[in-house]
Amino acid sequence: MRNPGQFVLYFLLALLSTCMSFSDAGNAIRASNIQRLIRVDPSGKGDFTKIQDAIDAVPSNNSELVFILIEPGMYREKLVIPANKPFVTLSGRSASSTIITGDDGGDIFRSPTVSVLASDFVGRYLTIQVRMDKHIARRCWKAYYNNCYIEGDVDFIFGNAASLFQKCHVHSVSRGGGFITAQHRASPSENTGFVFLGCTITGLTNTFLGRPxxxxxxxxxxxxxxxxxxxxxxxxxxGDPSKQRTAYYGQCECYGPGADTSRRVPWSHVLTSEEVSPLLTTDMVNQQSWFRNAPSIFV
Structure with missing residues (x-):
């Protein structure tokens, strides 16, 4: 892909997970309301001053819920949550005051500000800022974003996840001809795709909803x-007309000046509520199997 420009994601109660495989023990862990607490505070009053140090402190092959509370501040870090550290929550106190920012360049799969490789990850009340050709959250096979603000330029929501965006504000900062999505489903057998439900789509100038x-x-x-x-x-x-026969793009009961379907490309779909209803629940991301609320008891 081309450089996707900037990408800013404000986690307001956002959830994302790779949701790979689960056991009965894993289900019990997710149902628990008790979590281990690790505090990150740049002033030195917490357990760590850097977020990655807190992540590194989570044991390999982790089997307990870990709640990493991030105190307000600007964190200039490149974070990686390894595959052997599931059940981790990163939580700020407010999205406006807890900011993770990176400026690494290079390949789109090697330069994320936040790389989530583990299952059962939850992000809450965070702002994640990415500039130029940086990205966030790779290998998110199932993801749920609720009440988030997402901003970018070209292809800034991309990949091959099954993702539900609910009540999110998506804003294009493209100066013309930008693209919001670049979904990567490679075959009809893959149960992936992006669904935007009850969202607000805005932009500085003209933008496409997506390209395949x-x-x-x-x-x-x-x-x-x-x-x-x-x-x-x-x-x-x-630039590939053959994809017009295989890509599946549609909208249902959208509104506003940009929602008029009379001039949409002929290979897109205007969907009825019956056709789209199977996609409009958290079932598509198997949310009930990994969703967890904020804990009430810390150890």
Missing amino acids: WGPYSRVVFSLSYMSSAVLPQGWDDW
């Missing part, structure tokens, strides 16, 4: 407001 990174790219917008920044055609085939 993978031939079977799948993106649906439902019950969402679209400003005039959304181009009338809505979607682009990325």
